[in-house]
Amino acid sequence: MTETSNTPLLDQVTEPKDMRQFSVQQLIQVADELRRETISAVSVTGGHLGAGLGVVELTVAIHHVFNTPEDRLIWDVGHQCYPHKILTGRRDRIRTLRQPDGLSGFTKRTESEYDPFGAAHSSTSISAGLGMAVGRDLQGRSNNVISVIGDGSMSAGMAYEAMNNAGARDSRQIVILNDNDMSIAPPVGAMSAYLSRLLSGPSYRNIRELMKQLASKLPDPLERTAKRAEEFARGMVTGGTLFEELGFYYVGPIDGHNLEHLIPVLKNARDAENGPILIHCVTQKGKGYAPAEAAADKYHGVSKFDVVTGAQAKAIPNAPSYTKVFANSLIAEAAKDDKIVAVTAAMPDGTGLDQFAKEFKGRCFDVGIAEQHAVTFAAGMATEGLKPFVAIYSTFLQRAYDQVVHDVALQNLPVRFAIDRAGLVGADGATHAGSFDTTFLATLPNMVVMAAADEAELVHMVATAAAYDAGPISFRYPRGEGVGVDLPETGKPLEIGKGRIVKQGSKVAILSFGTRLGEATKAAEKLDGLGLSTTVADARFCKPLDEDLIRTLATEHEVLITIEEGSVGGFGSHVLHFLAMNALLENGLKVRPLCMADTYIDQDKIENMYDLAGLNAEQIVDAVQSALNIKSEETTTISAI
Numbered sequence: 062m063t064e065t066s067n068t069p070l071l072d073q074v075t076e077p078k079d080m081r082q083f084s085v086q087q088l089i090q091v092a093d094e095l096r097r098e099t100i101s102a103v104s105v106t107g108g109h110l111g112a113g114l115g116v117v118e119l120t121v122a123i124h125h126v127f128n129t130p131e132d133r134l135i136w137d138v139g140h141q142c143y144p145h146k147i148l149t150g151r152r153d154r155i156r157t158l159r160q161p162d163g164l165s166g167f168t169k170r171t172e173s174e175y176d177p178f179g180a181a182h183s184s185t186s187i188s189a190g191l192g193m194a195v196g197r198d199l200q201g202r203s204n205n206v207i208s209v210i211g212d213g214s215m216s217a218g219m220a221y222e223a224m225n226n227a228g229a230r231d232s233r234q235i236v237i238l239n240d241n242d243m244s245i246a247p248p249v250g251a252m253s254a255y256l257s258r259l260l261s262g263p264s265y266r267n268i269r270e271l272m273k274q275l276a277s278k279l280p281d282p283l284e285r286t287a288k289r290a291e292e293f294a295r296g297m298v299t300g301g302t303l304f305e306e307l308g309f310y311y312v313g314p315i316d317g318h319n320l321e322h323l324i325p326v327l328k329n330a331r332d333a334e335n336g337p338i339l340i341h342c343v344t345q346k347g348k349g350y351a352p353a354e355a356a357a358d359k360y361h362g363v364s365k366f367d368v369v370t371g372a373q374a375k376a377i378p379n380a381p382s383y384t385k386v387f388a389n390s391l392i393a394e395a396a397k398d399d400k401i402v403a404v405t406a407a408m409p410d411g412t413g414l415d416q417f418a419k420e421f422k423g424r425c426f427d428v429g430i431a432e433q434h435a436v437t438f439a440a441g442m443a444t445e446g447l448k449p450f451v452a453i454y455s456t457f458l459q460r461a462y463d464q465v466v467h468d469v470a471l472q473n474l475p476v477r478f479a480i481d482r483a484g485l486v487g488a489d490g491a492t493h494a495g496s497f498d499t500t501f502l503a504t505l506p507n508m509v510v511m512a513a514a515d516e517a518e519l520v521h522m523v524a525t526a527a528a529y530d531a532g533p534i535s536f537r538y539p540r541g542e543g544v545g546v547d548l549p550e551t552g553k554p555l556e557i558g559k560g561r562i563v564k565q566g567s568k569v570a571i572l573s574f575g576t577r578l579g580e581a582t583k584a585a586e587k588l589d590g591l592g593l594s595t596t597v598a599d600a601r602f603c604k605p606l607d608e609d610l611i612r613t614l615a616t617e618h619e620v621l622i623t624i625e626e627g628s629v630g631g632f633g634s635h636v637l638h639f640l641a642m643n644a645l646l647e648n649g650l651k652v653r654p655l656c657m658a659d660t661y662i663d664q665d666k667i668e669n670m671y672d673l674a675g676l677n678a679e680q681i682v683d684a685v686q687s688a689l690n691i692k693s694e695e696t697t698t699i700s701a702i
Contacts, residue, residue, distance in 0.1 A: 069094060070083070070087055070090050070091045070094060071091055071094035071095055071098060071147075071152075074091065074148060075150060075152075076148075076149060076150050077124035077125070077129050077148055077149060077175075080121070080124065080125055080148075081125060083125065085320050085321055085324065088121050088122070088125055088320050088324075089320055091121055092117050092118045092121045092320065093349075095117050095120070095121065095144050095147060095148065096114060096117045096144075096348075096349045096350070098147055098152070098155070099113050099114060099117065099143050099144050099147065100114070100350050100368055101368060102143065102147075102155040102156050102158065103143065103158070103363065103366075104365060104366050104367070104368045105156050105365060106156060106157070106158040106159055106160060106163075106365070107159065107362075107363055107364040107365050107366075107488070108143070108158050108159050108166050108362070108363065108488070109140040109141070109143070109166060109361060109362050109363075110143075110347070110350075110353060110360040110361075110362075110363050111346045111347040111353050111356075111358065111360040111361045112140040112141035112211070112241075112346060112361065113140070113141045113142070113143040113144050114346070114347050114348050114349055114350055114353060114360075115141065115239070115241045115317075115344040115345055115346040115347065115348050116141045116144065116209070116239060116317070116344060117144050117348070117349070118317060118318045118319070118320055118323065119209070119237070119239065119317050119323065119342060119344065120144040120145050120148065121144075121148070121320065122320055122323040122324050122327055123207060123209075123237075123327065124145075124148050124149075125324065126324060126327040126328055126331055127205055127207060127327070127331060128204070128205075129149070129175055130149075130173075130174045130175045130177065131204050132204050132205040132206070132207065133177045133178075133190070133193050133204065133205070133206045133207065134175070134177070134207050134209070135168075135177060135178045135180070135186040135189055135190050135193075135206075135207065135208045135209065136168050136180060136186065136209050137180060137183060137184065137185065137186035137187075137208065137209060137210040137211060137214045138167070138180055138181065138182070138183045138211070138214060139166070139167030139168045139179075139180040139181055140166075140167075140361070141209075141211070141239070142167065142168050142176075143155070143158065145168075145175070146158075146164060146173075149173055149175035150173065150175070151164060151172075151173060159488035159489070159490070159664050160488075160664070161663075161664065161665040161666070161669065162663075163664070165490060165663070165664065166488065166489060166490065166664070167179065167180055167181040167490075167492055168180050177193065178193075179492075181489075181492030181493060182456070182457070182460065182492070183211075183213065183214040183217055183430045184210070184214045184215070184217035184218075184219040184220045184430060185219065186208035186209065186210050186214070186236075187208050187210060187220055187223035187224055187227065187234075187236055188219060188222070188223040188226075189208070190206045190207070190208035190223075190227075190234055190236070191206075191223055191226060191227045191230070191232065191234060193206045194206045194227075194232040194233060194234045195230070195232060198232060198233075205233075205235060205331055206233075206234050206235065207235045207236075207237065208234070208235070208236045208237070209237045209239055210236060210237070210238060210239065211238075211239045211240075211241065212238065212239065212240045212241065213407060213429070213430055214430060215238065216407065216429030216430045216431060217429070217430040217431055218431060218433065218434065221307070224236070224304070224307045224308070224309060224337075224339075225307055225308070227307075227308065227309070227337045228307045228308015228309055228337060229308060231308065231335065231336050231337070232336075232337065233333070233334070233335055233336060233337070234337040234338070235330050235331075235337075235338050235339075235340065236309065236337065236338070236339045236340070237339075237340045237342055238313070238339060238340065238341045238342065239317065239342055239344055240314065240317075240341060240342060240343045240344065241317075241343075241344045241345060241346040304339045308336075308337060309336075309337045309338060309339040310333075310336055310337065310338045310339070311338075311339050311341065312326060312329075312330070312338065312339070312340045312341065313339075313340055313341025313342065313343075314341040314342070314343045315340070315341065315342055315343070316342075316343060317342030317343055317344035318344060318345065318348060323342070326340060327340070346361070347360050350371075351371070352366075352370070352371025353371070356371075358410070378542045379542060379545050380516065380542045380543040380544060380545040380546075381516065381542065381543060381548075382540075382541060382542050382543065383481070383513070383516055383519060383538040383539055383540070383541065383542070383543055384411070384412065384413040384481055384538075384540075385413055385416075386516040386519050386520060386538075386543060386548065387412075387413055387452070387479055387481070387519060387523060387538065388412075388413030388414065388416045388417055389416070390519065390520045390523035390524070390552055391403065391413075391417055391450060391452075391479070391523055392416065392417055392420050392421075393551065393552070394523060394524060394527040394552070395417070395420070395421055395424065396420075398448065398527060399424075400446060400447050400448045401424070401447075401448045401450065401527060402424045402425070402426065402442060402447050402448065402449050402450070403417050403418075403421075403424065403425045403426070403449070403450045403452060404425075404426045404428065404435050404438060404439050404449055404450070404451045404452070405425075405426070405427050405428070405435070405451075405452050405453070406427075406428055406429065406430060406431055406432045406434075406435040406453055406457065407427060407428075407429050407430045407431075408452075408453070408454065408457075409425070409427050411454070411481070412452035412453070412454075412479070412481055413452070414427075414452050426438070432453060432457050432458065432460040432461040433460065433461045433463070433464050435451055435453065435461065436451060436461040436464035436465055436468060436469060436476070437464045437468045439451045439469075439476045440464070440468045440469050440472070440474050440476055443469075443474040443475050443476050444474065448475065448477065448527060448530075449476055449477065450477040450478075450479050450526070451476060451477065451478050451479065452479040452481065453478070453479070453480065453481070454480070454481050454482040454493070454495065455480045455481070455482050455483045455484075455494075455495025455496075455497070455498040455537065456482060456492070456493050456494060456495055456496075458478070458480060458498055459497060459498075459501070462501055465478075465502070465505070465533075466505060469533050470505040470506065470507050470508050470532075470533055471507075473507045473531075473532040473533070474532070474533060475529065475530045475531065475532055475533060475534070476533050477526040477527070477529075477533075477534055477535070478502075478533070478534070478535035478536070479523075479526075479535075479536060479538075480495065480498050480535055480536065480537040480538070481495075481538065481540070482495045482539065482540045483495040483498065483512070483537035483538055483539050483575065483626060483627075484496075484539045484540075484575070484576070484626030484627070485626070485657075485662060485667060485670040485671060485674065486539075486540050486667075487540070487541075487664065487665070487666065487667045487670070488664050489664065490662075490663050490664035491661035491662055491663060491664075494661075494662065495537070495539075495626075495627075496627055496628045496657055497627065497628050498535070498537060498627070499512070499537065499574070499603055499625065499627040499628075499631035499632055500627060500628050500629075500630040500631040500634075502535055502604075503603045503604045503631060503632070503635060504630075505533075507532040507533060508532070508533050508534070508535065508604060509529065509532065509533070509534040509535065509557060509558075509602070509604060509605070510534075510535050510602065510603040510604040511525070511526075511534070511535065511536040511537070511555075511601060511602055511603075512536065512537045512538075512574050512575035512576075512600075512601070512603065512625070512626075512632075513536060513537070513538045513575070513576065514573065514575060514576055514578035514579075514599045514601070515543060515544045515546050515576065515578065515579070516543030516544065516546060516548060517546045517547065517548055517549055518599070518601070519536070519538050519543075520548055520549055520551075520552040521549070521552045521553055521554070521555055522536040522552075522555065523536070523552055524551070524552025524553055524554050525552075525554045525555045525557075527552075527554075528554040529554070529557070537575065538576070539575075539576050539626070541667070544576075544579055555601060557602070557605065558602050558605035558606065558607055559601065559602070559607050559610075560572075560598055560599055560600040560601045560602065560607040560610045561598065561599050561601065562596065562597075562598050562610075563578065563582065563597045563598060563599055564582065564585055564595070564596060564597040565596055566585065566589070566594040566595040566596040566597075566618075567594040567596070567617070567618070568593050568594045568595065568618060568619050568620065569585075569588055569593050569594070569595040569596070569618060569619070569620045569622070569685050570595070570596040570597075570598065570614040570615075570617075570618040570620065570621045570622070571584060571585060571595060571596070571597050571598070571622045571624065571681060572598045572600055572610075572611070572614060572621065572622065572623045572624070572636065573597070573598070573599055573600065573623075573624050573625070574600040574601075574603055574623070574624070574625040574631075574632040575625055575626045575627075576626065577624045577625065577626055577676055578597070578599050580624075580671075580676065580677050580678045580681060581597050581622075581624055581678075581681060582597055583678035584678040584679075584681035584682050584685075585597045587678065587682050588682060588685060591682075593685060593689075595685075596614065596618060598610060598614060600632065603625075603631065603632040603635055604635065606635055606636065606639055608639060608643075611636060611639060611640070611645075612643070612645065615640060615645040615650050616645070616648075618650075619649070619650070619651060619689070620650075620651045620652075620653070620685055620688045620689060621650060621651070621652045621653075622652075622653050622654075622655060622681060622684055622685060622688075623636050623652070623653075623654045623655065623656075624655040624656075624676060624681065625655070625656050626657070626676065627656055627657060628656060628657050628659075629654075629656050629657070629659060631656060632656075633654025633655070633656050634654070636652075636654065637652065637654060640652065651688040651689070652688075653684045653685075653687070653688050655675060655676055655680070655681065655684060656676075657674050657676070658674060658675065662674060
């Protein structure tokens with residue numbers, strides 16, 4: 062193919078093999094067009110923009126050099142995979158990103174053969190890559206395995222566990238460190254590029270292997286001295302001593318936006334015969350789009366935006382977000398109690414703790430992408446009399462479950478868990494849905510488990526957690542804005558294990574745990590209109606249960622509906638256990654526990670997702686009618702009892 066600067070080249074690329082014969086100049090043109098296409102697509106759909114813009118050249122170079130999909134390419138987290146999707150046969154659907162029935166915002170195995178590993182949580186790529194490399198070796202294949210991991214993801218212990226194992230096994234594996242924030246060592250232009258090509262090339266590697274063999278013939282003291290001298294020399298030149306100690310052959314740093322530098326290094330890594338290699342690329346998040354480069358977060362996550370100005374379409378909120386309410390409430394409590402501290406695992410903005418940090422700089426701790434450490438770190442502070450609040454997304458708390466069990470609950474330490482993004486989350490889909498925290502926390506002895514029905518209740522639950530010193534306590538709340546209720550001036554601690562009656566009826570009882578309370582109230586209004594007098598109660602607590610409230614609802618109503626934004630095994634299961642153990646199911650009580658179905662729900666609008674989950678007002682009404690074995694048209698003639 063002849064080089065051209067006028068004819069679009071991206072139009073000629075339907076899959077990576079179409080650009081394997083392109084020259085470097087043609088690849089530079091493809092990268093420019095790919096960057097524009099990515100910006101255009103995300104301006105329509107919203108999503109993660111900055112990370113993808115930072116790896117455009119790297120994406121082009123990898124697919125040019127390696128024989129994907131036979132060569133396995135794993136993107137850690139997947140925030141940066143949009144350019145990859147465009148190059149791998151999904152360009153015609155790229156404007157369906159994060160939309161109903163559209164492309165996932167992350168890599169997804171069922172979506173394309175070019176996505177060999179699904180991702181959305183960080184720091185998994187090296188472990189998965191090692192597993193693939195071992196699978197390849199055991200089956201006698203020779204394909205390459207490439208894991209691309211960001212410097213943020215490298216803050217998680219799992220990445221180092223994987224590297225330690227990979228270095229010990231010495232399997233042929235390539236790890237590309239995409240360093241777009243705190244560079245370990247900056248690239249220094251042509252000399253850095255030259256050294257990287259030299260150190261990654263076969264001549265240097267062969268000399269190094271020869272020196273290792275010669276050193277092995279020396280007496281032990283001299284062998285150790287020779288080995289350390291060689292490693293020290295490489296460390297002085299490249300800064301890669303840490304990775305070398307873990308058993309990786311380190312190359313870099315190199316300019317991740319310079320294809321003339323990237324391609325020869327990737328080819329050398331591709332052609333290496335053995336051992337794990339780490340290539341350190343320095344990139345700029347948001348590269349090539351001025352509004353992203355200028356933004357503090359480099360446009361990490363954006364809503365729909367104007368390409369020319371970069372202005373994002375922001376809906377005017379009807380109420381403050383739950384996250385903001387939590388942050389403001391915690392600030393208010395911390396102003397009264399200097400023992401309150403806050404911990405986040407690399408999500409200060411997402412959890413609202415960036416605002417807490419501005420008010421109490423020395424009392425807010427961002428530990429990086431290290432949820433396990435965050436929990437045990439908080440446990441340690443609790444032993445010294447501090448009151449740690451661990452603010453963490455439900456889906457990320459899953460990563461620290463052993464620490465919650467062993468380091469917090471078992472020792473009955475008063476760690477407070479503020480669980481954001483509880484329930485379904487919309488465009489991020491199943492990977493970020495907060496479906497399981499109630500189930501896995503409420504099973505633990507000593508744990509108190511709460512869920513806020515609205516933003517006012519959240520204010521009170523922050524106060525409750527601040528005042529509770531008898532052991533661990535958690536409270537959950539969803540993504541997005543509240544329902545618009547008036548907020549109390551100050552939070553008041555709730556009585557532990559006590560719910561509340563919101564509306565009194567006589568025939569049907571709906572017991573809600575969490576923010577389905579609004580839908581329960583809507584359902585009650587409809588049921589009342591159909592002649593089915595309905596009580597609505599807010600449980601507030603899954604553990605301990607309000608046994609008096611449940612006993613009253615069970616004995617004074619014909620139907621009891623429980624509803625929650627979580628998986629089976631959670632609140633409804635605890636209620637059923639109590640009813641069964643106290644012989645409250647033996648007098649004809651009809652119970653229907655409504656929870657999320659045993660499936661993962663893909664991205665959609667929140668209301669559609671809850672329809673699919675069966676947790677909206679209409680489904681509550683259907684559950685009542687089913688329990689009473691009546692058809693919808695029959696209810697018009699039924700009088701309230």
